[in-house]
Amino acid sequence: MPVDPIAHDGNSRAVTSNQNAIHRDLFAVVRKHEKCRYRRPIAAHSKTEFKRLDRIVGARSGPLILDSGCGDGESTRVLARRYPDHLVIGIDKSRARLARAPAKGSLNNLIMVHGDCIDLWRLAYGAGWAVERHYLLYPNPWPKAKHLQRRWHGHPVFICLAALGGLLEVRSNWKTYVEEFALALTTIGAGKASIERLRAPHPLTAFERKFLTSGHALYRLSTRLPPGHVSPHPIDAPPGEEYAVNRRPVVEDREQPAPEQSRPD
Numbered sequence: 557m558p559v560d561p562i563a564h565d566g567n568s569r570a571v572t573s574n575q576n577a578i579h580r581d582l583f584a585v586v587r588k589h590e591k592c593r594y595r596r597p598i599a600a601h602s603k604t605e606f607k608r609l610d611r612i613v614g615a616r617s618g619p620l621i622l623d624s625g626c627g628d629g630e631s632t633r634v635l636a637r638r639y640p641d642h643l644v645i646g647i648d649k650s651r652a653r654l655a656r657a658p659a660k661g662s663l664n665n666l667i668m669v670h671g672d673c674i675d676l677w678r679l680a681y682g683a684g685w686a687v688e689r690h691y692l693l694y695p696n697p698w699p700k701a702k703h704l705q706r707r708w709h710g711h712p713v714f715i716c717l718a719a720l721g722g723l724l725e726v727r728s729n730w731k732t733y734v735e736e737f738a739l740a741l742t743t744i745g746a747g748k749a750s751i752e753r754l755r756a757p758h759p760l761t762a763f764e765r766k767f768l769t770s771g772h773a774l775y776r777l778s779t780r781l782p783p784g785h786v787s788p789h790p791i792d793a794p795p796g797e798e799y800a801v802n803r804r805p806v807v808e809d810r811e812q813p814a815p816e817q818s819r820p821d
């Protein structure tokens with residue numbers, strides 16, 4: 557098995573930031589993204605990769621799990637084993653990290669994808685994918701205040717991420733990140749997320765192992781995002797595309813279900 561340099565580094569520094577609380581522009585930034593159409597063109601290679609994926613998703617009737625920003629896919633494999641009747645898709649834009657993923661072995665419900673979530677989430681939304689569980693494990697925190705819009709909740713694609721629905725889990729070693737994420741969800745009417753401190757979990761990812769070894773506090777945000785509760789109008793889904801899947805359930809009312817209880821690791 558290839559050696560993962562991340563996993564062997566126990567001297568990771570805790571996140572430091574020139575922000576000492578939730579970013580003061582968060583509300584305004586999220587509201588702006590909610591109102592405006594996100595127009596970044598979807599790359600041709602993303603469309604090609606998505607068509608391949610959509611055929612696979614369409615050919616399976618089981619539920620779908622996304623592990624977005626999966627790195628070397630350690631968590632993706634754990635999830636594929638934990639949910640054998642689900643199709644589990646790990647997405648990462650780093651070829652180098654994906655190259656460290658071991659062979660799939662007997663896991664036939666696991667797909668590792670080299671791609672950009674900013675494109676693939678929009679395509680998945682446009683194709684009507686019904687996501688049952690969505691994991692964002694240790695996304696880059698971009699802790700400098702001026703980088704708010706690089707954090708997922710400060711990015712225009714956040715509206716689309718929320719619209720994909722499912723049980724969403726975000727983990728971070730920066731409490732402000734999950735607190736901002738929760739506030740951004742409330743801002744767009746996607747309900748109240750719960751946040752908890754993770755106490756000595758069995759590491760699910762390489763970064764989680766590194767942060768645990770370094771003694772960092774870890775936080776988990778979880779919430780259920782029913783599809784249809786977030787306005788799809790800002791999402792520039794490509795017109796005229798034919799997809800194999802259109803399984804997103806129609807939501808008749810906008811009532812929020814109670815947040816899911818956290819699961820033990």
Ligand SMILES: C[S@@+](CC[C@H](N)C(=O)[O-])C[C@H]1O[C@@H](n2cnc3c(N)ncnc32)[C@H](O)[C@@H]1O
Pocket residue numbers: 624625626627628647648649650653671672673674692693694695696761762763764
């Ligand atoms: C801090 S690492 C965490 C990796 C893994 N989840 C873990 O916990 O070990 C963040 C990952 O997100 C990936 N990433 C960042 N932006 C992305 C994007 N737009 N699309 C896909 N992957 C992205 C990076 O390549 C990186 O592997």
